[in-house]
Amino acid sequence: MLADTHVHSQFSSDSQTPAGSQADRAVSLDMPLLCITDHQDFDFPPQYEHSFTFDTDRYFDDMLRLKSAYSGRIPIRIGVELGLMPHLKERLEDYTESYPFDYVIGSVHIVRDMDPYYSNFYEGRTETEAYREYFQCVYDNLKVHSCFDALGHLDYVVRYGPHKNQNYSYEQYRDLIDPILELLIQKQIALECNTAGLKYGLGTIHPLPTILTRYRQLGGELITLGSDAHKPEHLGYGFAEAAKIIKACGFTEYAVFEKRRPVFYPL
């Protein structure tokens, strides 16, 4: 089993799972390592009445306890999934410099004060227009931010559009996706392979294999792997299938971050 490096626990407001339950599951799946990455979304729009933030001092207390409780059974890494918004640049830089995270995922969950998870993001326009706006927003964030190690679920938006990924292809959005891939390579930020797409019934991982292939063609070598599990039963979800897909796109290894530096594991 491959290491899961995108995992939520009860520090995320959309998960009730104790981190220890994720660690137990990782041990039973024989994972070489587990990285917990709870949601830290500063300035989440108040209309959604979700906070998506956690107390980081308490988080480190708990995670360090977990780490020592499981030492000898599985190495635990302490990560975070940061919600990117352009105006948060200084705040996110200060935050990531203030705590000794192993791994920081940067994810775009909010576009113009809206979460594409909710249908109001698609109202009054075509799905293509909504998807284009999402990719443009990913690029705008990537231009501003450099304080994270991997870009989470690049095509997150296609989980939730009215027709999900039925009409979605890389070619259609090439003009927006290529600059994202080029900027990732230039900034040495990894591209995350997120298997939640399989869980959401999209039939494939995030991002599309055609996007992974394109990233490889452009010289991209740095990928990470995560299930985005909010429950233990989703830990390592679809990893065998994901490994086949990723290898077919030209990759032989994936990175796991320790103290913000990549360590490579075979796929």
Ligand SMILES: [Zn+2]
């Ligand atoms: Zn996310």
Ligand SMILES: [Zn+2]
């Ligand atoms: Zn996540």
